[in-house]
Amino acid sequence: MAAKRSGAQNKQFQQTSVRLQPVQEASREPLLSRERIVATAVELLDAQGIGGLTMRRLADRLGSGVMSLYWHVDNKEDVFDLALDAVLEYRGPPQTIEPQDWRGEVVHMLEDWRASMLRHPWSASLLPRRALGPNILSRLELLSKTLSRAGVADAELNAAIWSLWNYVMGATITRASFDLSDDERATAQLRLTRLSERYPTIERSRLLLDNDWDGAFRKGLDFLLDGLAPRQ
Amino acid sequence: MAAKRSGAQNKQFQQTSVRLQPVQEASREPLLSRERIVATAVELLDAQGIGGLTMRRLADRLGSGVMSLYWHVDNKEDVFDLALDAVLEYRGPPQTIEPQDWRGEVVHMLEDWRASMLRHPWSASLLPRRALGPNILSRLELLSKTLSRAGVADAELNAAIWSLWNYVMGATITRASFDLSDDERATAQLRLTRLSERYPTIERSRLLLDNDWDGAFRKGLDFLLDGLAPRQ
DNA sequence: GATTGACTCGTACGTCGTACGGTGTAATGG
DNA sequence: CCATTACACCGTACGACGTACGAGTCAATC
Structure with missing residues (x-):
């Protein structure tokens, strides 16, 4: 009955509530994450083009069920938006450029x-x-x-x-x-x-x-x- | 068993073989034609956008079965190409423009x-x-x-x-x-x-x-x- | 021990493009 | 006059798609 998370993402780490048992780590890593989904979507798009991105294929590559994606992502358009923005990051001009240029x-x-x-x-x-x-x-x-x-x-x-x-x-x-x-x-x-x-x-x-x-x-x-x- | 027309269109009127009985016209007009399909596709695209063009919807508007379209057109991409070019005709500059301008x-x-x-x-x-x-x-x-x-x-x-x-x-x-x-x-x-x-x-x-x-x-x-x- | 929330997933529905093969009709030509 | 052929049309069916719905699992919390 979990109310599907609406738009905004978990951000499970924003509250720095001290995790007890920092020792055992492997158990509680969620299989999927927004980041992993987006990265894989970019891979798929690079390899197969715009028509090659399919929720089923994406899930396959991630080793998950198709519907699991929808916990992290609103829909396919959302995936496109995220992949697109992920690819457009800018790190600023190199130091060789004078500030007044x-x-x-x-x-x-x-x-x-x-x-x-x-x-x-x-x-x-x-x-x-x-x-x-x-x-x-x-x-x-x-x-x-x-x-x-x-x-x-x-x-x-x-x-x-x-x-x-x-x-x-x-x-x-x-x-x-x-x-x-x-x-x-x-x-x-x-x-x-x-x-x-x-x-x-x-x-x-x-x-x-x-x-x-x-x-x-x-x-x-x-x-x-x-x-x-x-x-x- | 009709070998599907490949790419190039009928051009049934290119040979000016004299039609007998020019009197009865309604009987032998084919329901569909490349021109009618393209014109209707443009209408649909204008009204519903790029996602609104569907072979089924197109056939509906034309009052035909879906698969009948494929006699006149290779596939959906073909429809896109034809609609696109239909919209890009140029009639030349107006007379008000000097030829040397x-x-x-x-x-x-x-x-x-x-x-x-x-x-x-x-x-x-x-x-x-x-x-x-x-x-x-x-x-x-x-x-x-x-x-x-x-x-x-x-x-x-x-x-x-x-x-x-x-x-x-x-x-x-x-x-x-x-x-x-x-x-x-x-x-x-x-x-x-x-x-x-x-x-x-x-x-x-x-x-x-x-x-x-x-x-x-x-x-x-x-x-x-x-x-x-x-x-x- | 019961409840809650985070996360995962299978099934099912409606829609899409189109392959395949069949139907009907006019033209042809013997 | 009948058989053949080419043209035009169409119904059924298949595989792929996005995703709604609800059920499952498991750790954390009360």
């Missing part, structure tokens, strides 16, 4: 963000449709603070933040989806070649095959930053 | 593209993971030709096209996902307010609530174009 800080954070999503290609397409977790909010907060410090007026701050967000998301989603299916892309280019009388220009430039994604990303980002805030 | 042409096509996707909010998030249909390829071809005409070097053409693509896709996917759930967004901002000690800057600027999306889109696009090609 706002542009370097912004670029580092955004490139790190993009790299994190490309390491987990399912995450990019997921981010726009899910609620914003704490880690992505921290990134936005940092972005906001840094731009403000760089002299962007309050009235233009939101527009600047969303412009950068949009650019990073668009670039990363596109890039990630191209990674997913190298052969599909080749097939598409082949189909394109067959129709080259209809699309001669993009066929000639091998649009679907040749692109320096990283360089193009950095270049467009620079253009955007040039426009959004005065060059230092 | 390459920038006006590009901006018009990109804004029209964005508007088309926002009219069908499911389309934006679908586009990156699906194959490129003829209509989106036409848009890319036009973009490529116009930029080339504007003086963008061949070596930089692909990077320029993808930069614009990325920007448009990012802006539109984000915008569309925000449209989907006005209340979710308000809830998020509320949750944010409760945590305002952690995210003071974005809370103060009401990042999740206040933004001039259309203006910001246009502004960022201008910055990008400024960088990609010389101002006229």
Whole structure:
């Protein structure tokens, strides 16, 4: 009859009620935990893509019954949200960046963000449709603070933040989806070649095959930053 | 025993074999057709979102059995591809734009593209993971030709096209996902307010609530174009 | 010894995409 | 005129999915 825990998680260790018998430890470790579930979900998503995450498969990997997951997690959407945020943590800029170099800080954070999503290609397409977790909010907060410090007026701050967000998301989603299916892309280019009388220009430039994604990303980002805030 | 039609569609009217008895028409019109299926799929997607499209629901709306769809369509992914491309047709710039105004042409096509996707909010998030249909390829071809005409070097053409693509896709996917759930967004901002000690800057600027999306889109696009090609 | 709460799980239901094979009808051609 | 063929349609059934429901186990507490 246990009333299912609603949303908020146990946090069994927040009250530092002194555990008696600290000696025997193996007995009372619960098999499942939010952390273990999320970590395994990320593994599964990395290995099998977005369609590969299944409550049954997840439980299998964890060696538990399917319904046991629901004690720790509200539903599958919850798992997605948690996995997504887990992948978006930011540890801050390296020490090599001067504190007054706002542009370097912004670029580092955004490139790190993009790299994190490309390491987990399912995450990019997921981010726009899910609620914003704490880690992505921290990134936005940092972005906001840094731009403000760089002299962007309050009235233009939101527009600047969303412009950068949009650019990073668009670039990363596109890039990630191209990674997913190298052969599909080749097939598409082949189909394109067959129709080259209809699309001669993009066929000639091998649009679907040749692109320096990283360089193009950095270049467009620079253009955007040039426009959004005065060059230092 | 009919060998299921593979991929390519009937095109029963391509051979202009003269139909006898043009008088009685009602008898020989097939109930289903690719066009009717696609049109109804778009209706369903517009009304119920991406999760609302179901082969069963689609068949219901069309007054047919579920499996009848599969005569005209390979599978559900096929339906998605067709619906997506159906929504992305481009009719070209209005006459008010001078032929030598390459920038006006590009901006018009990109804004029209964005508007088309926002009219069908499911389309934006679908586009990156699906194959490129003829209509989106036409848009890319036009973009490529116009930029080339504007003086963008061949070596930089692909990077320029993808930069614009990325920007448009990012802006539109984000915008569309925000449209989907006005209340979710308000809830998020509320949750944010409760945590305002952690995210003071974005809370103060009401990042999740206040933004001039259309203006910001246009502004960022201008910055990008400024960088990609010389101002006229 | 009884109660409570934390945690685990099996069964079952409704929904989904679609493989398989059958039905009916118009066109064909002998 | 009948047999064959191709087209268009559809019912049944299967395996997979998310998850509601309620029952089980076990340690801590009263």
